[in-house]
Amino acid sequence: MDMNKTKIAIIGGGPAGLAAAIEARKAGVESILILERDRCLGGILNQCIHNGFGLHTFKEELTGPEYAQRFIDQAAELQIPYRLNTMVMGIALAQDGSGDKLITYLNREEGLVQLRAEAVILAMGCRERPRGALNIPGFRPAGIYTAGTAQRLVNIEGFMPGKSVVILGSGDIGLIMARRMTLEGAKVQVVAELMPYSGGLKRNIVQCLNDFNIPLKLSHTVVNIEGKERVEAVTIAKVDEKSRPIPGTEERYECDTLLLSCGLLPENELTSGLGAVISPVTRGPEVNESLETSVPGVFACGNVLHVHDLVDFVSQEAGQAGANAALYVSGGTRTAESEDIRVKAEGGVRYTVPEIINADRLEDTLTLRFRVGAVYTDIYESVYLNDKRILHRKKKIAAPGEMETVVLKKSAFQEVSDLKSITVKLEEE
Amino acid sequence: MEKRELTCIGCPMGCQITVTLDGGEVKNVEGNTCRKGDQYARAEVTHPVRVVTSSVPAEGGEIAQVSVKTAGDIPKESIAAIMEALADVRVMAPVRIGDVIVRDICGTGVDIVATRNVERRAQ
Numbered sequence: 202m203d204m205n206k207t208k209i210a211i212i213g214g215g216p217a218g219l220a221a222a223i224e225a226r227k228a229g230v231e232s233i234l235i236l237e238r239d240r241c242l243g244g245i246l247n248q249c250i251h252n253g254f255g256l257h258t259f260k261e262e263l264t265g266p267e268y269a270q271r272f273i274d275q276a277a278e279l280q281i282p283y284r285l286n287t288m289v290m291g292i293a294l295a296q297d298g299s300g301d302k303l304i305t306y307l308n309r310e311e312g313l314v315q316l317r318a319e320a321v322i323l324a325m326g327c328r329e330r331p332r333g334a335l336n337i338p339g340f341r342p343a344g345i346y347t348a349g350t351a352q353r354l355v356n357i358e359g360f361m362p363g364k365s366v367v368i369l370g371s372g373d374i375g376l377i378m379a380r381r382m383t384l385e386g387a388k389v390q391v392v393a394e395l396m397p398y399s400g401g402l403k404r405n406i407v408q409c410l411n412d413f414n415i416p417l418k419l420s421h422t423v424v425n426i427e428g429k430e431r432v433e434a435v436t437i438a439k440v441d442e443k444s445r446p447i448p449g450t451e452e453r454y455e456c457d458t459l460l461l462s463c464g465l466l467p468e469n470e471l472t473s474g475l476g477a478v479i480s481p482v483t484r485g486p487e488v489n490e491s492l493e494t495s496v497p498g499v500f501a502c503g504n505v506l507h508v509h510d511l512v513d514f515v516s517q518e519a520g521q522a523g524a525n526a527a528l529y530v531s532g533g534t535r536t537a538e539s540e541d542i543r544v545k546a547e548g549g550v551r552y553t554v555p556e557i558i559n560a561d562r563l564e565d566t567l568t569l570r571f572r573v574g575a576v577y578t579d580i581y582e583s584v585y586l587n588d589k590r591i592l593h594r595k596k597k598i599a600a601p602g603e604m605e606t607v608v609l610k611k612s613a614f615q616e617v618s619d620l621k622s623i624t625v626k627l628e629e630e
Numbered sequence: 631m632e633k634r635e636l637t638c639i640g641c642p643m644g645c646q647i648t649v650t651l652d653g654g655e656v657k658n659v660e661g662n663t664c665r666k667g668d669q670y671a672r673a674e675v676t677h678p679v680r681v682v683t684s685s686v687p688a689e690g691g692e693i694a695q696v697s698v699k700t701a702g703d704i705p706k707e708s709i710a711a712i713m714e715a716l717a718d719v720r721v722m723a724p725v726r727i728g729d730v731i732v733r734d735i736c737g738t739g740v741d742i743v744a745t746r747n748v749e750r751r752a753q
Contacts, residue, residue, distance in 0.1 A: 250697035250745060251683050256640075264683055266697050266746035270727055356685045359694040384684065384713050403637045403644030408680065412706070597646065 208232040208530045209523075210304050210318035212289050212471065215244020216512050217503025217519040218324035219272040224523030225322075226279045230530060234316070235276075235283035236306055242276070242283060243269030244326060246512065248353045251377050253404070257513035268512060284308060292321060292475045292499075300498060302475075320498045320526040323472055323486065324519060327465040327504040329374070335463055337369075339426030342433075348374040348462040352381070361385055363458025367435040368392040369423050371399040371406075373510065373602075375462020380409035389413070390454050393421040393437045395444055398576045400464070400602045402510060424451060426459065435459050465508045475499065482552040483507040489541065489557040490567055491525040491534070492518065500526045507554045507570070510604050514570070521568070537561035539620065548626035549573050549580075551601075558623055560614035567609045571625055576600045584609060585624040586617040599627070631657065634675055640666040647671045679703035682712050683745070686731065691723030691748040698731050699745050704738045711736045723750045 209225050211218045214237030222235050241247065246254070249265030256262055259271065276283070287308040295301040295317065304316040329347040346354075346362050352374060354360045364387050368375045371394040379389045392410060397420050399406055410417050418437065424446050425436040439450035467485040477486045477494040485506040486494040493500050502522035503515040528534050537559045544553045553571040560567075569584070577599045584592035584607060591613045599605060607625070614620060631652050638645040643663065649671045650658040659671045673679055681700050688696040704712065712735050721731055725744045732742040 247746070250685055250699075252681050252699060262681070264697060264699055264745040267727055270747065356697060357693055357695055359685070359687055384682075384709070404639040407637045407644075408639045412680070603644075 205314060206232075206317045207234045208318070209234075209320045209322060209526050210302070210316055211235045211322045211324055212292070212304075213237065213244065213324035213326055213503075213505070214239070214242040214283055214285075215324065215326050215503065216246055216269065216272065216515050217326065217505070217522075218244075218322070219269075219276050220516040220519035221322045221324055221500075221502055221523035221526070222281045223272065223275050223279060224520040225527045226281055226523075228524050228527035228531075230527045233281055234318075235281065236287045236289050236304070237283055237285050238288055240286055242273050242285070245349070248349070248356045249377075250356045251381075254512050257511070258516055265512075272516070284311075289471060292471050294475070294496070302496075302499065319530045320500065322519075322522055322526050323469075323494070323499065323501040323505050324503050324522075325468045325471065325505040327467045327508050329461070330464045330466055332461060335369075335461065337423050337426065339423075340428055342426070342428040342431050344428070344432035344457050345426070345459045345461070348372065348378045348460045351378050351458075351460055355381055355385060361387065362460075363387060363432075363456070365456040366390065366458045366460060367423075367437070367454050367456045368460045368462060369437075370394060370462035370464070371401050371417060371419075372462035372464060373401040373405050375460060376401045376405040376409040378460055378462070379415050380413060383413045383415065387458075389415050390456060391415070391437070392417045393423065394419050395422045395440060395463075396420070396601075398600060398602070400462075402602060422446060423459070432457050432459055465504065467505045467508065469505060472501070472505070480552065480556060483554060485554070487556045488554065490555050490559060490563055491528075492522040492555065493525065493529075498526075498529055500529075507552070510602070514604065514606070517568070518570075535562045535564075542620065542623050544569070545622060545624040546571060546626075547624055548628065549575065549577060549599075550625050550627060553625050560611060560620065563611040563614070565611055567611070567614075569607050569609065569625060571605050571607075572601055572603075573599045573605065573627060574601060577627060581628045581630065582607065583624075583626055583628050585622070585626075586614060587619075587621055589617055593628075636671055636674055638662060638667045638670050640664070640670045649675050651675060673703075678706040680706050680709060682709055684713065684716050686716060686719045686721060688721055688723045688725055688748045690750050691725070692751045693748055696721060696723070696725045696731075696748045697745045698742050700735065700738070701741045701743045704735070704740050708736055708738055712738075712742075716742065723748045 246265035246269035254268040427434040438446040500522040502519035647661040685695040
């Protein structure tokens with residue numbers, strides 16, 4: 202097995218990996234390598250042909266492939282090397298005390314290769330929750346797809362998965378596919394959502410469902426799938442507050458296709474294999490203010506860290522991970538005199554990313570991203586350092602489907618003496 | 631005075647906008663957080679527009695389909711006609727982002743353009 206070397210290895214060439222690579226190169230790191238599993242760079246954006254990307258980054262509305270190409274072009278201009286059709290099999294710490302990471306990858310041209318890297322940026326993205334993870338009763342015929350699989354079939358391969366469709370789950374990809382399949386001539390009969398609120402962005406409810414009179418049934422789930430060879434009918438029912446189907450509320454839809462849009466899971470097999478601490482809430486690695494995992498020199502960004510709604514925020518976060526990895530390999534990581542502090546997520550806040558903060562290592566600002574656990578109206582988002590409230594922001598609406606962001610100044614941390622706790626919470630006033 | 635509640639689709643923020651109308655004339659727009667929201671709200675209650683995105687076969691391409699979009703807003707009611715017109719469209723690879731695929735689709739004055747680079751398939 203050959204032994205190659207690089208300063209920074211980036212696992213994944215989607216939006217996160219590309220933005221991380223670009224910022225690391227701009228920070229002066231010559232030796233970077235992106236490892237990508239697919240046949241091209243750009244990741245999932247390639248199949249997201251709808252528009253609405255890039256409003257924050259480029260101040261214009263782009264489709265997924267256009268947004269990806271801007272980053273692919275930048276990476277090309279900066280001559281950042283990458284390998285395609287390359288599967289990373291594992292990441293391990295070198296046992297020689299160097300702190301280096303050993304990445305084992307496989308592709309047709311090079312065979313099995315071990316790559317030694319000083320820093321690693323995890324940018325593997327996420328996967329859809331499949332039927333097997335959902336406990337849906339009924340037969341197992343053909344015609345059941347995750348929304349993302351259907352999206353790839355329609356938009357890239359040019360196949361329509363079916364003509365008459367029921368969708369379970371109101372995640373954004375499900376909503377986007379409700380519109381896409383309708384435009385391509387399919388009849389999308391209903392979108393059923395287990396929760397009493399939609400998991401997708403409001404704008405997608407408006408322009409993907411309302412525009413086409415597709416009903417959204419909240420607090421509903423699939424209770425039966427019929428069909429031996431191919432889906433023939435799907436039965437949905439209303440659920441009670443404990444998500445149990447209510448007898449007598451069943452509605453049967455004759456259809457040939459069931460699409461599942463029931464959530465995304467960060468893809469962290471490599472991260473776990475490396476031994477990095479995984480958050481049970483986000484299912485991504487726990488990171489500190491530098492987006493560094495519990496393994497020194499291993500950074501994470503994008504959907505492998507926590508599932509985002511907007512690629513613009515993925516790019517921002519990944520750029521920060523790239524810059525911090527560059528600092529790490531140049532030995533310029535800021536030294537910390539104070540203790541690391543674990544952020545407390547309370548009062549309706551499910552989690553924050555990062556989870557661990559050391560204010561000494563901040564550059565100028567700290568971007569904290571979080572999600573709430575239910576739908577709240579006329580609520581305040583608050584941040585406390587010890588018992589001093591440094592942020593109090595009114596929100597007309599906060600929902601689990603929309604990630605929240607707060608930006609805190611480093612000076613706010615420095616003004617508090619003997620900082621012991623950082624708390625993010627929702628307050629009624 | 632009539633009040634209409636809208637969810638802005640200008641960007642993923644999805645601002646809740648209230649438009650006040652008087653005899654079909656927009657009197658007031660509230661709840662938007664940018665200029666785009668104001669424009670969206672005014673258009674939505676008078677002449678709603680959308681951008682249509684789709685994909686068409688790319689013959690000889692490294693992938694089967696090339697993604698396309700209307701280069702600008704089109705009237706919402708012409709979405710079905712545009713999709714019908716696109717059903718028979720085929721392009722020859724290579725295609726570059728921004729290449730015009732159909733000029734002036736369905737008399738809207740808006741072109742259909744490619745949104746992805748598709749190279750020719752290696753022989």
